[in-house]
Amino acid sequence: MQTYPLTTRYTWCIAIIILSLIPGLFTTLMEPDAALYAGIAKQIVWRNDWVNLFADGTDWLDKPHLPFWISALSFKIFGISTFAYKLPAFLCWLSGARFTYLFARHFYGTATAQIAALIYLTALHAIISSNDVRAEPYLTCFLVAASWYLVQSLRSAWYIIPAALFTAFALMTKGPFVLITIGSGLLLHWTIQKDWRQFLQWKWYVYLLLAAVFTLPEIWCLYLQFDAHPEKVIYGQQGVSGIRFFLWESQFGRFFNTGPIKGHGDPFFFLHTLLWAFLPWSLLFYLALFQRLRKLRKGVEWITLGASLCTLLLFSFSGFQLPHYLNILFPYFSILLAAWLIDLPLKKAMITQRVIALLMVVLLLAITLLFRPHYWIAYVIVSAAALTGWWLLRSPDDIIKVSMLGSVCVAIFINLFFYPTLLDYQGGSVAAEWKNRQFPGEIVHFYRSNSQAFEFYADAQVERRDTSFKKKELVFTGRAGRQALDLAGKEYKEEAVFSSYPVTRLDGQFINPATRHEGLDTVWLLRVNALYSNK
Known part of the structure; x- marks a missing residue:
């Protein structure tokens, strides 16, 4: 097992990542989604109506209520602003790193847990989504938290209560499909471990019942806004059931292309999207996934593999696909990769990561020279410092730090230079x-x-x-x-x-x-x- 000297400077690494992201909390919201969701939360506050969701001047039926309630509560505390909208999502995203750490530490130890948390925090699309905030920062945290508490429930039944609460939070953020992500990992884990008695444990059925009870506020609000008012015209139709939309059409209707919102899916979309969305870790992740599949009966846990593969397959064969859907799987990807990386001879992996980090830094520098954002000379200086650091980080033990280098450059680039200039337009x-x-x-x-x-x-x-x-x-x-x-x-x-x-x-x-x-x-x-x- 690798010693990873990084682990002694774990706190500093976390601090550097967070500092590079904080400026994004004040960057103007982008259209369409982030500004739309913030506007819905603003209407909650201005109308003082926490039941009905409104957008574009009319009733809005697409996403569940919880992210808008959280944003509206933040508006109540801090005032209606960009910062107030982004802060709770940012804190949830950081909490997702904490639960990723706890999950990995439980099965693999402290060193693996630290690496998993750093991988989670430095994945490219997670960095982008911490600025362009949709529902994913919330959902990512709620899913990995539910998975963590379910693992703890294996030794103490009382943990099913927070597990059910976070599951309900996930349901009230995105819909019932989240049960597939949460449940598929446990089912695969029990099946490979041949732990058949778990299927007869009463606590898992109590957990599902509690999750349903905790989700009732969402059901009730949907009933009041839509089911109790069949005269409303939604998606060009009358008699639309908000409860049915939540339970089926909002997610499964999209996956099977039978709902009012349709798309044209590509079975390979997420496979090639992952190559850039999970940078700088994507190539190593594919290798780690391949190795884990080759040794199905030699793993410590199978929850992360089950959650990753089942959800990825569901997304891949759905009719509606967007890159940020992958973000909710980053905790599971990070744990899988960290568990594989900790036992890996690092020389070849270091070459891969150095090349990826160099390409990220150079590409951002090229975009800077072409795009010429505000204060672009300052980013040229940042790039020069990054290239110097890249040159110095040549030891195989520096693999995590050199990978972080590319991600921190991305965070600095988009939050201080690129997005602020882009949003002038x-x-x-x-x-x-x-x-x-x-x-x-x-x-x-x-x-x-x-x-x-x-x-x-x-x-x-x-x-x-x-x-x-x-x-x-x-x-x-x-x-x-x-x-x-x-x-x-x-x-x-x-x-x-x-x-x-x-x-x-x-x-x-x-x-x-x-x-x-x-x-x-x-x-x-x-x-x-x-x-x-x-x-």
């Missing part, structure tokens, strides 16, 4: 900040346009006027809306104009300053001065 948030300064407290009307970022950052309610305007209303619109006003011959005053770009869908044209203007759209704040009827 998010027209909705920029327009809202301008409006708040120039016309504080004034209501704005969306016309033939929509912006979740504008709605979140505006200091007053936003209304939608697709039929008529009163005199002298402040209107947010895009090209289609302005053209409609022009064709109608109506008078308006241009208060402000902003460049706009869908910042989560980058391409080479935008990255290159010489061609960036070619891909930009435009949004306006207009003062409509006359009655206008769209007939």
Whole structure:
């Protein structure tokens, strides 16, 4: 077994990672998802309504309530802001590292647990998601916490209570499919260990019952908003059951492409997505997974393998696929990899990790030189320091530290340089900040346009006027809306104009300053001065 001198400096490694991520807590929210979810939580606070979820001016049925309740509670404490939205998700993500550590330590010891936690914290898409916050930081924590407490329940039945509570939290974050992730690992573990008596233990059935009871607040809220009001039009239909949507269509309907939200799945999507999403660890993870599958009866535990493979297969054969779905499996991936890495002769693995770290640093430097974010010279200096560190970290015992080097560079790059510059081109948030300064407290009307970022950052309610305007209303619109006003011959005053770009869908044209203007759209704040009827 490797001694890993890193373990004596574990706290410093954790501190460096956290410090590199803290600036992201203040970076403007991105459209569509992060700004949308923050806007839903904002409506909870402004309406003082913790039962009904609203988005884009209407009832919203897609995700369960818990992440919005947590964000709304944070807004109540800290005020409505970017920081208040991101902080609880960030703390949950860090708590996921703690539960990853505890799980790994239980089966493999302290050194493996430290490595697993560091792998979890430095995975590329986890770093991105700690800034562009959706539901995954919450769900990741709740799943690994439930798995940890279920492991503890093997020796004391009382642990089924926190296990059931975290399972309910996961259910109220994403839906019933989370039971597959939590349960498949235990089922595989008991099957390979031939521990058949576990299937007859009463505590597991009590655990499921408690998890169902703890989930009742979600069921009740869905009933009140949707099932009790069949007259509401949801997804173009009346009589939509929120409870049915939660229990089936929200997740399994997407997986089997039978729900109202459909996609076009690729069975290999997550296999190649994992190559970049789990950097700098992805190549080693594939090797670790292959080795574990070769030695099915020689492992210490099979919970992590069962949770990883079953969920990954479910995702791969689903009709709806997005890269951030993988994040919830990072604790299990990290434990699997750390358990394999701790016994591995490190020379060849070190070569792999040094190459990956070098490529990450060099690629970020190349993007910096091309994109020219604010204060880009400062990041060139950071890159020079990183390359110096990379050159010095050549001992096989430095494999964790050299891998961390690439991830920390990513965190510094996106949180201090790239995202702050990129979001200057998010027209909705920029327009809202301008409006708040120039016309504080004034209501704005969306016309033939929509912006979740504008709605979140505006200091007053936003209304939608697709039929008529009163005199002298402040209107947010895009090209289609302005053209409609022009064709109608109506008078308006241009208060402000902003460049706009869908910042989560980058391409080479935008990255290159010489061609960036070619891909930009435009949004306006207009003062409509006359009655206008769209007939």
